Every structure is written in C-alpha cells, then in structure tokens.
Amino acid sequence: MKETLENVMLMGLGAMVMTSEKANVLKEELLQKGTEAYNKGQALNEELKHNIKEKMKENVTVTVETADLTKEELADKINELSEEDKKEILKLLKKTSKKNAE
Numbered sequence: 001m002k003e004t005l006e007n008v009m010l011m012g013l014g015a016m017v018m019t020s021e022k023a024n025v026l027k028e029e030l031l032q033k034g035t036e037a038y039n040k041g042q043a044l045n046e047e048l049k050h051n052i053k054e055k056m057k058e059n060v061t062v063t064v065e066t067a068d069l070t071k072e073e074l075a076d077k078i079n080e081l082s083e084e085d086k087k088e089i090l091k092l093l094k095k096t097s098k099k100n101a102e
Contacts, residue, residue, distance in 0.1 A: 069077070078086065
C-alpha cells in the first residue's frame with residue numbers, strides 16, 4: 001500500500017513536470033508563430049501603404065499641355081477633377097505663389 005501511494009505521488013509529480021515542459025515548448029512555438037505573423041503583417045502593411053501612395057499619385061497626375069489650352073479650356077479641365085484633386089492643386093498653387101513672392 002505504501003509503495004502504491006508513493007507511486008501515485010511520483011506520477012503526480014511527473015505529470016506536473018511533464019506539463020510544465022510541454023507548456024514551455026508550446027509557449028516557444030506560439031511566440032515564434034506570433035512573431036512571424038506580426039512581421040509578415042508589417043511587411044504587407046508597408047507594401048499596401050506604398051501601393052496606395054502610388055495609386056494616389058497616378059490618380060492626381062493630370063497631363064495637360066497648357067500651351068495648347070485657353071484659360072477657359074483649362075478651367076473646364078479643372079472642373080472635371082474631383083474635389084480632392086482640386087484641393088491638391090490649390091495647395092500646390094499656394095506653395096508656388098509663396099516661392100514666387102520671395
């Protein structure tokens with residue numbers, strides 16, 4: 001009986017040690033997978049930001065040969081732009097005006 005009780009206690013202690021070891025291995029695996037996923041997400045996020053900036057540049061770029069346009073035709077072209085593009089053009093004009101004033 002004493003030997004059986006001792007074996008049960010040793011088995012319980014072994015189970016605790018084994019559980020602790022397995023938990024540490026699992027923790028390391030989870031940390032590794034989480035770090036990989038985080039780094040991959042950051043790379044994808046940076047790529048997405050870069051792609052969005054490129055698309056915005058493409059959408060804002062307007063090719064106009066001003067030498068061939070009258071002021072009225074240029075005004076018509078500007079009126080065809082979105083409100084965001086118009087605001088961007090105003091910002092650029094203000095910067096240009098400040099540089100010319102100096």
